[in-house]
Amino acid sequence: MVLPDDALDSLLGNAIDPVAAGLVLRQVGAAEPKQWRRLVAELVERSNELPDSDPAIIGALLRGIHILALKDEPTATRDLDPASIGSLIASLPDRCANRHLLLHLLTLARTDAALQLAVVELIAHPPAAWVEVGQVLSPLMQFSDWSVSAVFPSLLEAIEHQSIASPLLDLANFLLRTGRVDIHPAAHRIDTLNRLLSAVTGRLEGFERDPTTFGDEIVTVQERLAHAVSLSVSLCDAMGLIGDAKSLPPLEFAMQLKHRRVQSEAAGALARLGDVKGREHLVSLASEPSARLRVIAYAEELGFEDDIEPQFRTDAAIAEAELAVWLSQPDRFGLPPTSLETIDQRHWMWPGFDDPVACFLIRFNYDLGSRRYSNIGIAGPAVYALACDVADMQNDDIYAIYAGWHAEHNDIFAISAAQFNAGQKRVAEQYRDHLDRAGYEQLQPELFGVFFEEHAVVFLAEREGKSCRVLTDGLETIPVPLVGRSRPLQAPDLWNLYKGRKILRTFNPQVE
Secondary structure, three states, rough: OOOOOHHHHOOOOOOOOOHHHHHHHHHHHHOOHHHHHHHHHHHOHHHOOOOOOOOOHHHHHHHHHHHHHOOOOOOOOOOOOOHHHHHHHOOOOOOOOOHHHHHHHHHHHOHHHHHHHHHHHHOOOOOOHHHHHHHHHOOHHHOOOOHHHHHHOOHHHOOOOOOHHHHHHHHHHHHOOOOOOOOOOOOHHHHHHHHHHHHHHHHHHHHOHHHHOOOOOOHHHHHHHHHHHHHHHHHHHHHHHHOOOHHHHHHHHHHHHOOOHHHHHHHHHHHHHHOOHHHHHHHHHOOHHHHHHHHHHHHHHHHHHHOOOHHHOOOOHHHHHHHHHHHOOOOOOOOOOEEEEEEEEEEOOOOOOOOOOEEEEEEEEEEEEOOEEEEEEEEEOOEOOOOOOOOOOHHHHHHHHOOOOHHHHHOOEEHHHHHHHHHHHHHHHHHHHHHHHHOEEEEEEEEEEEEEOOOEEEEEEEEEEEEEEEOOOOEEEEEEEEOOOOOOOOOOHHHHHHHHHHHHHOOOOOOO
């Protein structure tokens, strides 16, 4: 789609019709990728109108331009004019969101002028969120065709900014590890790093004593905790790589914190510095699934992997560690499980793989005071745990429901009942009659599934006075009870079970 010539008329200025602006923003989203250049050029030409424009509308426009630029050819940003982007940034209205996306385009360009401008802007106007800074700097870890001197040491002027320190240090650590530099870019600021680590670990120690020191709202506490841990990890890694003995005291203090990730990073840094206690503590942390992967990586890097007990280096132990790390992410449980146990492992031909894959079913538990949460996740072909409770299912069916979740194919899909067409309604009615004859009542279609040439429908139903969910394709019928389950299988879960059974049976003949 080519945008109309007057597209920006509906977005700029202080007398904007929100409906018209929304329409133009949708048009931007559907535009041809190369249109982003035209939008940037027009915004620069009309930069005098930007300060009085609605910050939310301009922020949405920047998001649209950024998406189009990423959809364009991979090299599309290489000839970006930094002066134009600088003029655009300077003209943006106050409180305008997504400024960092323009900086991301600059780092994607990777020319000296573009990178120098990005550094100047990061120092002068640091984004509020460290994840935004991470996005800005991410191209510098993805590509090596840029000049380190265009970024360092200048960017270190921003290290005191809360949102910049962690991704900045991650980049510096990456450059040393990959051999782009011989001396750590922050080595001459070791005193600053030591002071920062003491400050952030002091805050974490206070949080361990009283979580309310990070705020009263759960979301706020999680954000502040995630940032403090991220910064601690980056600092410990940098200090270990720099190798200055002055870092021993703050690292020893960090190793005493309860947070396993911080412990392992501090212990790893101490081990790198030749500290025996750090090495011993790092090895001991291999028993903690949430820390195991980092411990093994450090031990292998530093040459003492044989010190780790064999039971913590088995395939199952690694799989448990992968699930523990996945569960610990802020958008999942936010903390490692209380316990994990591999309940089954085998090799399957799995959707998306050409050869058999080692698959692990892992039971995990969270003891939350008066409450207990337990379920079974998977590791191997993917690391995941469904929201529905699969703990009382047969192992083959647990594999199947995860295989169905993991499978992707243009000829395998599902449609909600509200979107059924006339043909699908007729098929659903036939299957309703089939289930009615089998003793199911109160049948309400929820989902229509297509598996190549085969069709299946999921219904809400009752049988013998008990509510259930049931899927049928006219030949195979799969019922699951709903009574007495706090997290019963939903319609998509039952569809995943059905298609996963078919996939595993097809490619693994031993499965009944």
